[in-house]
Structure formats: structure tokens, C-alpha cells
Amino acid sequence: xxxxxxxxxxxxxVLRGLTFDGQKxxxxxxxxxxxVDLTLPVARVGDSIEEKIGQWKTLLAAYTEARRLYxxxxxxxxxxxxxxxxxxxxxxxxxxxxSALPVLPPSxxxxxxxxxxxxxxxxxxxGFGEGMVRALVEHGAFVYIxxxxxxxxxxxxxxxxxxxxxxxxxxxxxxxxxxxxxxxxMDEVASQTGSLDLFVSNxxxxxxxxxxxxxxxxxxxxxxxxxxxxxxxTKFASQQLALQNLASKTYFTDIIAISSKSGLEGSNKNGAYxxxxxxxxxxxxxxxxxxxxxxxxVNAICPGNFLDGPLxxxxxxxxxxxxxxxxxxxxxxxxxxxxxxxxxxxxxxRGCRTEDVVKAILYIVExxxxxxxxxxxxxxxxxxx
Ligand SMILES: NC(=O)c1ccc[n+]([C@@H]2O[C@H](COP(=O)([O-])OP(=O)(O)OC[C@H]3O[C@@H](n4cnc5c(N)ncnc54)[C@H](O)[C@@H]3O)[C@@H](O)[C@H]2O)c1
Numbered sequence: 001x002x003x004x005x006x007x008x009x010x011x012x013x014v015l016r017g018l019t020f021d022g023q024k025x026x027x028x029x030x031x032x033x034x035x036v037d038l039t040l041p042v043a044r045v046g047d048s049i050e051e052k053i054g055q056w057k058t059l060l061a062a063y064t065e066a067r068r069l070y071x072x073x074x075x076x077x078x079x080x081x082x083x084x085x086x087x088x089x090x091x092x093x094x095x096x097x098x099s100a101l102p103v104l105p106p107s108x109x110x111x112x113x114x115x116x117x118x119x120x121x122x123x124x125x126x127g128f129g130e131g132m133v134r135a136l137v138e139h140g141a142f143v144y145i146x147x148x149x150x151x152x153x154x155x156x157x158x159x160x161x162x163x164x165x166x167x168x169x170x171x172x173x174x175x176x177x178x179x180x181x182x183x184x185x186m187d188e189v190a191s192q193t194g195s196l197d198l199f200v201s202n203x204x205x206x207x208x209x210x211x212x213x214x215x216x217x218x219x220x221x222x223x224x225x226x227x228x229x230x231x232x233x234t235k236f237a238s239q240q241l242a243l244q245n246l247a248s249k250t251y252f253t254d255i256i257a258i259s260s261k262s263g264l265e266g267s268n269k270n271g272a273y274x275x276x277x278x279x280x281x282x283x284x285x286x287x288x289x290x291x292x293x294x295x296x297x298v299n300a301i302c303p304g305n306f307l308d309g310p311l312x313x314x315x316x317x318x319x320x321x322x323x324x325x326x327x328x329x330x331x332x333x334x335x336x337x338x339x340x341x342x343x344x345x346x347x348x349x350r351g352c353r354t355e356d357v358v359k360a361i362l363y364i365v366e367x368x369x370x371x372x373x374x375x376x377x378x379x380x381x382x383x384x385x
Contacts, residue, residue, distance in 0.1 A: 016194030017247035028194030029092035031084040037071035070098040089167045115140030123203030125152030131354025176229035186236040195244040199237040202258040219272040226276035242294035257300040288372030297371040304378035307351025348379030
């Protein structure tokens with residue numbers, strides 16, 4: 001591979017990859033005007049990335065072995081660009097020293113698998129996504145909350161950072177249906193933390209309707225977000241994760257699509273959604289086959305109905321209210337009747353919760369001998385065959 005005109009965006013993931021210790025990498029943050037501890041030979045557009053990595057690896061290893069510390073700031077000969085390193089986000093931003101040569105003890109429990117790692121959740125401002133963000137932060141990850149609802153994402157990040165007393169989350173405004181917006185999001189990730197370990201493509205929308213009457217624009221609205229959005233996100237995330245992989249080639253990163261139980265079986269008068277969610281699994285399998293060479297695992301999770309989430313429970317426009325008004329549940333007179341009807345469809349007799357989905361995320365990250373799978377989290381409502 002060769003450096004392109006996007007050298008500024010390509011260098012941070014390559015640098016982060018150089019710091020992989022088998023379990024995780026450092027945070028790499030673009031800085032300005034700091035004292036540079038290690039200056040690496042310059043990279044130019046058209047240079048072979050692998051050759052540069054070879055040179056830089058030797059110099060970085062010599063530096064860290066001599067001092068038992070990573071350089072706080074890395075610069076490049078003749079380039080203005082410089083990057084702070086850190087074992088967490090704030091340390092990398094301050095660029096005043098790395099706390100110690102980090103060697104992570106092997107994880108002893110599944111909940112450790114995201115500790116000190118960098119994750120991004122699209123649609124992270126509310127619903128399932130918000131629950132994932134909160135749980136990943138609780139398990140020790142730094143999380144980008146990437147959402148079209150920029151205000152909601154910022155509010156959540158502010159709350160989490162306030163509680164943690166360090167920066168554990170950052171919001172990014174993104175529209176996953178817009179290539180430029182997703183590219184800019186990944187550029188921001190590159191300049192803030194170098195890259196990512198885990199990308200969760202969770203942003204999704206639902207607009208139900210009969211095939212006989214649904215407007216094409218409604219059908220396309222759903223498929224643009226739920227299906228095409230996953231393609232666009234994987235396109236830009238995988239370019240960056242592949243660059244990050246080049247230096248070590250031994251460490252797995254993850255892209256996870258949040259599909260649905262409606263990605264495993266059809267959904268009456270809900271074809272746009274189910275079709276997009278089935279399609280997401282087709283993309284997952286295909287991307288997994290291709291990206292395995294970059295040590296990127298691609299898997300999907302298929303949750304059952306999140307009955308406590310805003311999609312179902314919003315008092316004005318939630319599905320309970322809509323289904324009651326539309327008479328979709330025979331004999332139902334109240335919202336509680338509608339809810340019971342949907343709970344009764346689940347052998348485990350309850351709706352899916354965020355913690356159920358988070359367990360699947362942690363399993364996928366921990367499992368380093370599986371890719372291209374769709375993991376059901378449905379309380380037994382949908383069984384694989
Ligand atoms: N709620 C359920 O019962 C259920 C069940 C199975 C799967 N899912 C899937 O889980 C995911 C999350 O669902 P939810 O119920 O939490 O939804 P939600 O409506 O509560 O939240 C979705 C989030 O995505 C954001 N978003 C929407 N369009 C976007 C875009 N174009 N770009 C960026 N962000 C965008 C919204 O602002 C919102 O914050 C979806 O993919 C959904 O299909 C939901």
C-alpha cells in the first residue's frame with residue numbers, strides 16, 4: 001500500500017498500529033507546538049507504507065527499549081505534523097508523557113475485553129445505542145457517540161465525562177447515509193485517537209407499511225439508513241482499520257452491525273425494515289470474507305424487540321401507541337395489552353434489553369475465531385436453522 005494525498009489522515013492509524021502490544025494500542029492525538037521526543041523519517045505521498053513502517057518500527061523500538069517509555073510526542077522530519085501518545089485520551093491530548101510502557105495483563109473476564117480500547121457507536125445518542133455507550137464506558141472503553149442528533153450525543157458525552165472525571169466519551173455529528181459525513185467522522189477519529197478497536201453500526205430507523213401502499217420514498221428512507229448506511233460506515237471504517245493493522249498484523253478489530261430478529265425472519269407490513277436487516281447480514285458475510293485479510297472481524301447482532309426503548313415506548317409516537325391506534329393487536333384496549341401481546345411471543349417472556357445486546361458485543365470482541373456471523377439475542381423468539 002502507498003501513502004496518498006490523504007497522508008494526514010493515514011498517518012495516525014499507522015502510528016497507532018505501531019503501538020499495538022498484542023491486546024491494544026495507545027491513543028494517538030494530533031497536537032501542535034509540543035516538544036517532539038522522537039522524530040521519524042518523513043513519509044511522502046507515493047511512499048510504500050510497509051517500508052516506512054519497517055523503518056519507524058526499528059526507531060520506535062530503540063527509543064522505548066532504551067527508556068522503558070514511549071515518546072510523549074512523535075514528529076516527522078520536514079513535516080508540521082506531530083502526535084501525542086497516551087494510555088488514555090487525556091494523556092494523549094496533554095502529550096506530556098505516557099504513564100508507563102503499557103503492557104496489558106491478559107483479560108481474565110469477558111467484561112475486560114474492551115478495557116482501554118476505543119469504540120464508536122453510531123446512533124449512540126438514544127435507545128439501544130445509548131445503552132451500548134454507557135455499558136462500554138462502564139467496561140473501561142473510550143467511546144465516540146456518533147449520531148445525527150448532535151445535541152443528544154453531546155449531552156450524553158458531557159454526562160459520562162463529568163461522572164468519570166476524565167474524558168471517556170466524545171460526540172461526533174454524523175449522518176450515516178452521507179459518504180462525506182462518514183468520511184469526515186473517520187478523519188476526526190484519526191486526528192483525535194489515531195483509530196478504533198470497535199465500530200458498532202447501530203443507527204437505524206423503522207417505518208412500517210404495507211407493500212401495497214408504502215411510498216417509495218419511505219421505503220428508501222429505511223433502506224438508506226439501515227442497509228446503505230452500514231455499507232458507507234464499513235467502507236470508511238475498514239480503510240482506517242486496515243491501515244492500523246499493517247504494523248502488527250496480529251491484532252483483531254471489530255465491525256459489528258446491529259441487525260434485528262427481522263433480519264432472520266420476515267416481518268408483516270414491515271418489509272422495508274426486514275429487507276434492509278436481512279441485507280445487512282448479507283453485507284456482514286461478504287465484508288467478513290474480504291476484511292479478514294486486514295484482521296477485521298465483521299459480525300451482526302440480531303436483537304429482539306426492545307420494548308422499554310423509545311422506539312416502542314415513546315408515549316406519543318412509540319410503536320405501542322401506533323399499534324393500539326391502528327388496531328394491529330386484536331382485542332387490545334390499552335398499551336399494556338399491546339405490550340403483553342408482544343411479550344407473549346417470546347419464550348423468555350420479556351423484551352430484549354441493552355444489557356442482552358452488550359453481552360453479545362463483548363462475546364464477539366472476545367471471540368477471535370469467528371467472523372461473518374449473525375448472533376441472535378431474541379429470548380428464543382427466533383431460532384437459527
Ligand atoms: N428497538 C427495537 O426493538 C430494535 C430491535 C432490533 C433491532 N433494533 C435495531 O437497533 C438499532 C437501534 O434501534 P433503537 O430502537 O435504539 O432506535 P432509536 O430510534 O431509539 O435510536 C436510533 C438512533 O439513531 C440515530 N440516527 C437515525 N438516523 C441516523 C442517521 N442517518 N445517521 C446517524 N444517526 C442516525 C437517531 O438520532 C437515534 O439516536 C437500530 O439499528 C434498530 O433497527 C431495534
